[in-house]
Amino acid sequence: MNKSNHFHDITEEAILYSKEKHNKNRIIIGYGTCGIAAGAEEVLKEVQQVLHELKIEDVIIEKTGCIGCCSYEPLMDIELANSPRVSYKNVKPKEVKEIIDKHFEGELKKEKVFCMFDEQENIIQNQESWKYNIPEIYSGLPTFKSLPMLKKQKRITLRNVGIIDPENINDYLARGGYQALYKTLTALSPKEVIDEIKSSGLRGRGGAGFPTGVKWEFAYNAELSKTTEDSIEKTEKYVVCNADEGDPGAFMDRSLIEGDPHSVIEGLTIAAYAIGATKGFIYIRAEYPLAIKRLEIALKQAYENHFLGDNIFGTDFHFSIEIRKGAGAFVCGEETALINSIMGLRGEPRPRPPYPAVSGLWGKPTIINNVKTLVTVPVILLNGAKWFSSIGTEDTKGTAVFALTGDVKNSGLVEVPMGTTLREIIFDIGGGVKGNKQFKAVQTGGPSGGCIPFSLIDTPVDFASLKKLGSIMGSGGMIVCSESTCMVDLARYFMTFIASESCGKCTPCREGTVRALEMLEKITSGDATIDILTDLEQLSLVIKDTALCGLGQTAPNPILSTLKYFKEEYIEHIEQKVCRAKVCPGLFNYVINDDLCIKCGVCQNVCPVDAVFGSKETGFFIENRLCISCNACFERCPKRAIEKVN
Amino acid sequence: MNVDFDIDSILARYNFDSSALIQILSDVQDKYGYLPREVLEDISQKIEVSLSKMWGVISFYALFKLKPPAKYNITVCQGTACHVSGAKRNLEYIESKLNLKAGEHSPDGKYSLETVACIGSCALAPTIVINGKVYGRNTVKTIDKLLSRLEEGEKK
Ligand SMILES: Cc1cc2nc3c(=O)[nH]c(=O)nc-3n(C[C@H](O)[C@H](O)[C@H](O)COP(=O)(O)O)c2cc1C
Numbered sequence: 135m136n137k138s139n140h141f142h143d144i145t146e147e148a149i150l151y152s153k154e155k156h157n158k159n160r161i162i163i164g165y166g167t168c169g170i171a172a173g174a175e176e177v178l179k180e181v182q183q184v185l186h187e188l189k190i191e192d193v194i195i196e197k198t199g200c201i202g203c204c205s206y207e208p209l210m211d212i213e214l215a216n217s218p219r220v221s222y223k224n225v226k227p228k229e230v231k232e233i234i235d236k237h238f239e240g241e242l243k244k245e246k247v248f249c250m251f252d253e254q255e256n257i258i259q260n261q262e263s264w265k266y267n268i269p270e271i272y273s274g275l276p277t278f279k280s281l282p283m284l285k286k287q288k289r290i291t292l293r294n295v296g297i298i299d300p301e302n303i304n305d306y307l308a309r310g311g312y313q314a315l316y317k318t319l320t321a322l323s324p325k326e327v328i329d330e331i332k333s334s335g336l337r338g339r340g341g342a343g344f345p346t347g348v349k350w351e352f353a354y355n356a357e358l359s360k361t362t363e364d365s366i367e368k369t370e371k372y373v374v375c376n377a378d379e380g381d382p383g384a385f386m387d388r389s390l391i392e393g394d395p396h397s398v399i400e401g402l403t404i405a406a407y408a409i410g411a412t413k414g415f416i417y418i419r420a421e422y423p424l425a426i427k428r429l430e431i432a433l434k435q436a437y438e439n440h441f442l443g444d445n446i447f448g449t450d451f452h453f454s455i456e457i458r459k460g461a462g463a464f465v466c467g468e469e470t471a472l473i474n475s476i477m478g479l480r481g482e483p484r485p486r487p488p489y490p491a492v493s494g495l496w497g498k499p500t501i502i503n504n505v506k507t508l509v510t511v512p513v514i515l516l517n518g519a520k521w522f523s524s525i526g527t528e529d530t531k532g533t534a535v536f537a538l539t540g541d542v543k544n545s546g547l548v549e550v551p552m553g554t555t556l557r558e559i560i561f562d563i564g565g566g567v568k569g570n571k572q573f574k575a576v577q578t579g580g581p582s583g584g585c586i587p588f589s590l591i592d593t594p595v596d597f598a599s600l601k602k603l604g605s606i607m608g609s610g611g612m613i614v615c616s617e618s619t620c621m622v623d624l625a626r627y628f629m630t631f632i633a634s635e636s637c638g639k640c641t642p643c644r645e646g647t648v649r650a651l652e653m654l655e656k657i658t659s660g661d662a663t664i665d666i667l668t669d670l671e672q673l674s675l676v677i678k679d680t681a682l683c684g685l686g687q688t689a690p691n692p693i694l695s696t697l698k699y700f701k702e703e704y705i706e707h708i709e710q711k712v713c714r715a716k717v718c719p720g721l722f723n724y725v726i727n728d729d730l731c732i733k734c735g736v737c738q739n740v741c742p743v744d745a746v747f748g749s750k751e752t753g754f755f756i757e758n759r760l761c762i763s764c765n766a767c768f769e770r771c772p773k774r775a776i777e778k779v780n
Numbered sequence: 781m782n783v784d785f786d787i788d789s790i791l792a793r794y795n796f797d798s799s800a801l802i803q804i805l806s807d808v809q810d811k812y813g814y815l816p817r818e819v820l821e822d823i824s825q826k827i828e829v830s831l832s833k834m835w836g837v838i839s840f841y842a843l844f845k846l847k848p849p850a851k852y853n854i855t856v857c858q859g860t861a862c863h864v865s866g867a868k869r870n871l872e873y874i875e876s877k878l879n880l881k882a883g884e885h886s887p888d889g890k891y892s893l894e895t896v897a898c899i900g901s902c903a904l905a906p907t908i909v910i911n912g913k914v915y916g917r918n919t920v921k922t923i924d925k926l927l928s929r930l931e932e933g934e935k936k
């Protein structure tokens with residue numbers, strides 16, 4: 135059988151299939167982990183029920199990944215045959231019936247409309263974009279791309295997420311899926327692939343920003359150095375996709391895998407071809423069950439279509455992929471620890487060199503790339519290195535994907551050209567701080583990163599400029615902090631995390647982080663004296679210089695950056711015993727404002743430690759010495775009569 | 781314990797390969813909810829990894845459990861996004877309501893309380909997972925509702 139014709143055939147079929155879909159009525163539900171958490175499951179059930187009740191037949195119900203507008207989940211889209219897809223936001227099950235009923239009758243429940251898709255754009259050049267005819271009643275609806283959240287975004291890595299059905303390979307194929315792999319295997323030599331990636335300027339998106347093509351070249355050459363006199367046999371090599379996403383507060387990789395799993399498989403297979411590997415692993419954290427499930431489905435489909443396995447596209451290239459689940463250890467995102475974990479060992483790191491590209495899994499050359507890096511590869515090969523390197527900054531080419539969260543209005547996934555400023559990301563795309571609060575800082579890079587204050591908000595993002603500020607780009611977590619975040623508490627939080635995640639192999643990290651945590655706890659409980667700050671800084675610098683792996687070397691960043699930009703908050707905790715954000719227990723009090731209090735007793739009922747005294751007759755007061763600062767009374771008081779004071 | 785543990789199908793899935801130890805353990809845990817001692821001994825023999833080596837691996841990874849799960853396993857995310865949205869206060873509230881500390885099981889086997897470092901639903905912070913189902917945007921009010929729903933489920 136001629137496998138290459140076979141590929142053209144299934145692609146043609148997939149395109150036809152996808153065109154036909156637009157001739158049918160569809161209801162599409164955002165079904166990523168966060169969509170489900172926001173209630174997508176209940177919405178889906180209701181949709182099925184309502185269609186049955188209203189006797190509407192011939193509707194395709196589809197699930198898609200997270201389109202990245204998480205604040206508006208659950209999202210339910212309706213696409214009538216040949217009409218634009220209209221997206222409804224924050225859909226509650228009880229609203230489903232009215233929305234569907236109206237929509238199918240040619241009306242719109244306007245206040246629930248999020249946007250419409252006037253075209254389905256395809257980032258891959260020379261691929262068709264689907265354009266819709268816009269009926270009269272849709273005029274005036276905002277289009278997806280015109281939403282403030284989307285205007286400044288450029289979606290390359292996230293090209294398919296939230297648009298395709300991730301469990302349907304036809305959807306991926308119809309949007310140019312596996313074209314790059316086909317081109318690679320049938321028309322390019324490994325060296326040509328590596329050169330293309332090198333000249334595109336792609337840098338790894340896992341945190342360190344190492345040039346991807348250079349890394350691949352190391353592994354490619356590793357073979358040459360081994361083939362001396364006798365060995366005709368090729369050295370075995372491995373490729374690994376790092377989907378550990380350990381940064382707490384980040385979910386780009388999860389959303390990508392849940393929303394577009396085939397792109398990960400395609401990228402990894404191309405990497406394997408480039409370096410000459412026949413075996414690949416996807417190392418994914420067990421905390422992501424849905425992503426694992428979607429990957430398993432996608433792998434099965436890829437094997438069935440002969441995109442994986444023996445003689446792919448009729449060439450002599452063989453490649454297979456296995457999923458390896460992590461088991462809840464942050465350090466396993468570090469590449470040498472990850473290698474140990476895949477081999478079934480304790481996930482302890484080891485000093486480098488040798489780098490995994492030379493000696494990795496079972497001592498063989500192994501490359502490890504982040505999910506986002508691999509997903510970007512196919513597009514570069516199709517659109518060209520030149521196209522890719524025209525996007526971004528001198529330092530970093532292409533786009534950056536962030537998970538924007540915390541005290542920000544529009545939390546979600548953001549993909550922008552490198553060089554976009556923090557202000558644009560947080561205020562234009564993110565809509566600024568939630569609930570009329572003041573912006574205080576933005577945290578990037580997770581436990582290895584730092585906090586950037588408002589005065590530096592106009593910094594353009596790329597690897598170099600964030601590093602200059604004492605933070606890092608990291609893999610893309612971006613957490614917005616308002617006036618109600620205490621910066622000392624945040625440093626304490628990260629140190630708690632690191633101290634418990636430190637693998638214990640090297641002393642500076644094992645002991646140092648615990649000592650640093652103790653100091654921070656002293657400060658946040660008001661028991662420190664001012665000279666502690668010098669000690670804390672000293673200790674941080676020592677850990678940074680002496681730790682074995684990246685975890686320890688970067689662990690002090692949250693401390694150092696908050697000491698640099700928010701020192702006054704540290705001093706207030708120490709000298710005035712005041713936490714201005716009113717977060718640190720004991721450094722502020724809860725008091726009841728008698729003018730507002732209606733003596734309802736809710737605070738007393740809700741207090742889990744009986745720190746509220748009094749009765750409905752006499753009124754209430756809070757004994758702050760018993761209080762654990764759980765905030766329950768503050769949140770539950772119907773009159774907002776409970777105040778936090780310093 | 782009288783349960784018959786059947787793990788050969790799991791081991792066969794990985795060709796009795798010791799490098800798949802972590803996968804084997806997590807599949808066993810998916811099946812039984814924890815890692816029963818008998819099973820560990822069995823695995824140790826069949827894939828030829830000593831128990832002490834296995835213990836080294838199990839103790840390294842936070843997700844492995846040696847105790848059967850409680851009826852309701854409540855996991856409170858303590859990731860960064862959840863932290864800045866009040867996850868610590870939520871945890872303290874639940875701890876004092878259930879009279880349990882994170883990591884503990886209630887004596888009646890009804891509740892176990894855990895923390896996790898992020899489940900990737902950060903946009904819905906602060907998140908709580910109860911028996912695998914994720915609940916987002918939690919406040920004291922939603923927690924009260926969730927807990928009382930569990931209590932009601934008990935009475936039925
Ligand atoms: C403590 C620590 C945790 C890490 N966690 C991750 C992670 O979760 N995901 C990831 O892709 N890279 C992580 N890295 C970076 C990896 O070691 C490695 O550099 C990366 O996966 C390489 O892929 P890239 O070249 O595509 O960026 C981590 C590094 C350290 C030191």
Ligand code: FES
Pocket residue numbers: 382383384857858859860861862863897898899900901902903905906907
């Ligand atoms: S920080 Fe809690 S879900 Fe990510």
